[in-house]
Amino acid sequence: MRMLSGLLRKFVRNGRMRLYDAAGALHEFGSGENGPTVTVRLHDKALHHKLAFNPELIAAEAYMDGTLTFEDGSNVHQFLELFSVNRSGLASAGSQKLLRRAWRGLKRWQQANPLGAAAEHARHHYDLSTDMYRLFLDEGLNYSCAYFRDPDNETLEEAQRAKLIHIAAKLRLEPGMKVAEIGSGWGSLAIQLAKCGAQVTAINVSPEQLKISRQRVEEAGVGDKVTFFERDYRELDGKFDRIVSVGMMEHVGVTYFDEYFGKVRDLLTDDGYAMIHAIGRMTPPGTTGPFIRKYIFPGGYVPALSEVFASLERVGLWACDNEILRLHYYYTIRHWRERFAENREAAKALYDERFCRMWEFYLSAVELGFLHGSNMVFQLLLSRERDAVPIIRDFIVDDERALVKPKRTRKRAAE
Structure with a gap:
């Protein structure tokens, strides 16, 4: 001792x-x-x-x-x-x-995510039973940071819907726009963007998530506007008016940042732009903790903003806007941890006691990382041309209100 x-x-x-x-x-x-x-x-x-x-x-x-x-x-x-x-x-x-x-x-070796290995790393986490994720996620299966205006009074479902609308507002979509979604989760954002009139090409390397996503877009009535592919971001081709990537950059690895942002640049039309949502750190570059690296997200890494912006400089992309969400993920994961605890026996029936303890450790560790540690979430708007994004940020609030208003109007009419 x-x-x-x-x-x-x-x-x-x-x-x-x-x-x-x-x-x-x-x-x-x-x-x-x-x-x-x-x-x-x-x-x-x-x-x-x-x-x-x-x-x-x-x-x-x-x-x-x-x-x-x-x-x-x-x-x-x-x-x-x-x-x-x-x-x-x-x-x-x-x-x-x-x-x-x-x-x-060993940082670069730990984050080695070449084609093939990157998919294996992602499937380690995302190909778990969707029934397990349903035990603690919102009804839309959003497995990324929600957007809270009133954390003490909002439900997780309300905050996740607000996140989807916030992102859609930043994209300033028009009917018929071609949108690429890199890392599409269980399809909630693709559904939201399709309802805004976009034609969405969504890629993912998780067969389990893709299966559920295809079912959900059909149920939402937007199956003709969303196409899913099992594909790595490096395998995507074409030109898009908008690119969106939520919670995926954390799986790229620092060695591949230039390749990732270079691909975003090459996929954009001259007047298009991208919205990148990812976890970052407010401290200098570091490494992934050993427990998270071994059991939860092999190959994953939360970057320092200095690493992100250095890569943008090298590939020649304009950083047109950056919003820092500091405590939003803390509130999100607190909901997840509490819901998982409430449904622990169901999780144990799907897996076993050791899995439940691993998941408890994981959820608590990451929640506290956003409360006491250096983690936060950033949302970047990136473009090839300096004037692709409006020169003032008012459009985000204006478009967000326009997206929310129709729902409120319908609710009042029903009453």
Whole structure:
């Protein structure tokens, strides 16, 4: 326990950790102030040194395997909150500095997403049962950051519909416009854009998502306006008035940013523009955490804005607008985590207890990353020509109100 105790003494500065080691001895760390008090029990002596070496990965695996448990009313979310409010202390520990240096050295290898491998990485996550995703997503199966105007009073469904309208407003669509959607999820955005009059070509590498998407566009009555292809973004050809990509750039990998943005540039008409929605970080370039990289999003990476804009400079695209959504994803994932907890037994019936623990760890970790960490979401408007996007942002609000108004009018008429 000596190495682990030394790490925890440096690490736990806020809140308190009460730790029972594998022999049953109690150790306490932290002041108990400015954070939760969490009681942890270790059931495997090997964890004493494994946790000291790589706590971010080993703690997750130990919880998944049941060799790290909680007592006195503590739970995994409080445990990760304790990690979250002490993240600077963990990063400053000598052993963790060396580990992070090694991760940075392997960064490009960890994010290798050539054709073929990129699809395998995406399917690892997105080809899970759609029934499982229905347990915690909104009715439209939107698996990306919602758009909250009033987080305390809006439902997840309302915030996700607002996100779709917000994006459609930014695209300023006209009937007959050709739109390419790179990474189409379960089809909700394609349906929204088609209802705005666009002809949508949507690509995805997940057969499971494509199957559901094709069913949904038919049910929505826009099957003649949306075409889905199982295709990597590098395999898409043609010219489009608009390009939209939501929650997909995180799977590109920093080595491929120029290829990704270069493809966006080449697919756009001269007077067209693209809307890219992705998770970013407000800190300098880093790496993907070991648990997320191994179990959740292999090949994934949340970029620093400096990496994004440097690539745009190299490929010659205008950054016409950038909106930063800071806490919107925190509110979104909080809904997901709470819904997953409510439907945990159904998830266990689909998979197993270990899967449920992995998913609990994942949802709590990413939620807290948007609350206490450096993560945020950015929405970029990009074009080949400087005047493709209106020179002031008023059009976004104007078009958004125009898209919302018909629904309100119909509601009043029904009353």
